[in-house]
Amino acid sequence: MKKKLLIIGAFIVMSPLLYSFCGFYISKADGTLKNKTSQVILIRDGNKSVITMYNDFKGDTKDFAMVVPVPVVLRKDDIKVVDQSIFQKLNDYSAPRLVEYWDENPCYEYSMMRSKSENKQNAPLSDKLAGKVAGARASVKIEAQYIVGEYDILILSAKESTGLKTWLNQNGYKIPANAEEVLDPYIKSNLKFFVVKVNEKEKQKLNSNFLRPIQIKFNSPKFMLPIRLGMANADGDQDLIVYAFTRKGRIESTNYRNVNIVSNKNIPLFVQKNFSAFYGNLFTTQWNKENKSVAFLEYAWNVTPVNPMKCDPCVGNPPTEQDLAQSGVWWLGNKDWNDYSDVDEEEYDNGTRNVHFTRLHFRYNRNSFPQDLIFQVTPNTENYQARYIITHPASGDFNCAAGKKYLQDLRARRKKELMELTYLTGTNINNWQEEAIAKNDEEINSSVQYATLLPQVKDEMENKESMPAGLVLIGMGMLGCAGLLRWKGMI
Amino acid sequence: MFSKKIFRDARYFQIIFQSIFLCYGIYFLQWQNEYWLYATYFIGCLGTQFLGEWFLGKKQTPFLKRYKAGIPSALISAFGLSLLLKTNDPGVAIFAAIVTIVSKYLLRFNGKHIFNPSALGIVIAIVLTGNAWISPGQWGSNTVMLFGVMSLGFIVTTRVQKLDVSIAFLGVFAGLLFIRQIIYLGWPMDHFVQSVSTGSLLIFSFFMITDPKTIPNHTTARIIWSTAIAAVAFYLTAFEFINGAPVYVLVLAQPLVPLLDKFFKAKKFEWAPSTNYTLQEKEFLQNIYSRSSI
DSSP states (O other): OOOOEEEEOOOOOOOOOOOOOSSEEOOOSSSOOOOOOEEEEEEEEEEEEEEOOOOOSSSSSOOOOEEEEEEEOOGGEEEEEETTTHHHHHHHHHOOEEEEEEEETTTTTOOOOOOOOBBBBOOOOOOOOOOOOOOOOEEEEEEEEETTTTTTEEEEEEEEEHHHHHHHHHHHOOOGGGGGHHEEEEETOOOEEEEEEOOOOHHHTOOSSSSOOOOEEEEOOEEHHHOOHTTTTTTTTTTEEEEEEEESEEEEEEEEEEEEEEOSEEEOGGGGGGGHHHHHHHHHHHHHTSSEEEEEEEEEEEETTSOOOOOOOOOOOOOOHHHHHHHTTTTTTTGGGOOTTTSSSHHHOOOOOOOOOEEEEEEEOOOTTTTTTTEESSOOOOEEEEEEEEEEOOOOOOOOOOHHHHHHHHHHHHHHHHHHHHHHHTOOOOGGGGHHHGGGGGGSGGSSSSSHHHHHHHHHHHHHHOOHHHHHHHHHHHHHHHHHHHHEEEE | OHHHHHHSHHHHHHHHHHHHHHHHHHHHSSOOGGGGHHHHHHHHHHHHHHHEEEESSOTSOHHHHHHHHHHHHHHHHHHHHHHHHEEHHHHHHHHHHHHHHHHHHHHTTTTSSSHHHHHHHHIIIIIISEEEEEEEGGGOSSSSSHHHHHHHHHHHHHHHHHHHHHHHHHHHHHHHIIIIIISOOOOOOHHHHHHOOOOHHHOOOOITOOOOTTSSSSHHHHHHHHHHHHHHHHHHHHOOOOHHHHHHHHHHHTTHHHHHHSOOOOOOOOOSSSSOHHHHHHHHHHHHHHOOOO
């Protein structure tokens, strides 16, 4: 059956979108801070890193404070604020996508054009943070102090965690009681602490309510994101989206398993109405299935400015050279963000202008993620995208032989789509009854409608058996045989 | 008699265990989109073995017999590559397979291989082509029990006297990590468990570093050697943040083996388990283990 790709519906899938990134927010007032999904842009080449942290703090900016462990004392040049919109652009461009196809009626030539609107979901807010105070003698050194944009920034080094904790408390920050568990290892690993508050004076000059993302850059062989500190003030699961740019290829986690999120699946037409919920369910199901301690790859593409095909299909505009420079990609030769005094000239000459984009999605909690995220840049340049397909049936009458065949195929295909849907989202098939019936307004033979097919699929699925258990049995059997032979003295 | 032969040869066990690991990866850890890579490694290894035996093999034995005898070792190398080395480029995969197998024919000293074949193939492919990588994260950390038990099972079942290498390496490496992470830095226990429960580390310590053709002959020398590898690998992992450090260190430490063999005189590695053999069986074992490859 000929299919035509006509239009692409882009959907933004940011399940509850909030929360701290690498560090933790510390409240100056005992208030409720909410955050659940954080976003980070990582740029890495050689030993150089640029990290941009999305700031979606909601509340009185006087209460905002943040601590991020960093490997070196940052200079003022190493810190800047960037435009918030870059995150939205990157998200739009790389988010899991729904693509639409239309069948052609085999009985006559017919095609139609339609357009789709974008669907964005606002995220619910949740989660609490409670700060507690503990006291001890302080042994904290302020390594540097800057005002950058609307922020007051301190770089601290500490000898021991109680001292750091005390210092923060004495200076009006309230930090989570269990932060000490991670502060100590960080201090002993010789990390510095990047402490951020809002400078109200500067803030007022800006005349805007948003806190802009902070971008830092440094040289260090460590390629990691310190998520452990962020767990100190969050109970429950937190989502983290990492947008990474490298010169060589994809990044991957070295201490957690990398899994490509399931992609290129045909799903029923009615999912279109609520693609965000579909993907949210799918992600949760896959996350549970893969035992939680995983890095999900949602997107990987070569976004080099000269590369003509930056997505297939595109759901958002690919990042432009300015966007990349804004994100911190320094090797494009953009003069604006070219003030790396530590970058040797030689590297500029040899370096290519390649930019590879990776989008990783983590959902972490204290139990599943005992370690900070450690990454490596791999030479893997393969493209990847999380892509789900819906197909509109042809319309008209199907009185010719090919038409009858088409209906038969359509029935089989839709059954498969329903099965795929329940499998991917881990939901019971009955949950989709409502949507399936709602879709009944299609002008098509009732025998191919989802509502009609649903009970049949249900019956079929109940008769299905699970396969992987068989493999475990084979393995056990082999071991058993070997043991037996050994015991019998045959080997 | 045939089954006896099969099971006397530890290499068959190694093949069985490695194939279980590979199946596990494919079915449970989602490596399914890399079939072509595994196929390339196997074809590359078996093909190179064929050519190697044709041009470089010992001519006194009939070719087919020699080639047949070398198949298990080529398979083991192919499994070693499949389990550890990733690439997107079929050319790189073939190159790695060729380096692995050819090193067994060309880089020899005193009847032993100078380099561990798969380790050399992996390191050369990564360093020279720049288009291959080790993916320590591919195993996840939920599989540690399975791996630990199976690897130990493998060694106990085959009763090959190389457990000392595995134990010394793992013990020192994990011990140093423990001291660093738990005692010095003060991370909680699960932080450390996560570090040592990666499948790549276990595969390395039970199936790669143990290759009897590339380790010192004397027990003391073996322990000194693997301890040194563990210590250097620990340093590179913990302080220089190098991924897959053990494999690199193993390759670098390989030229020390002839030196250690010189200082610690010992009988050449003897595979004979405790049971008594008939003359025929001894000949068979001799034949297997003195072959050009493991």
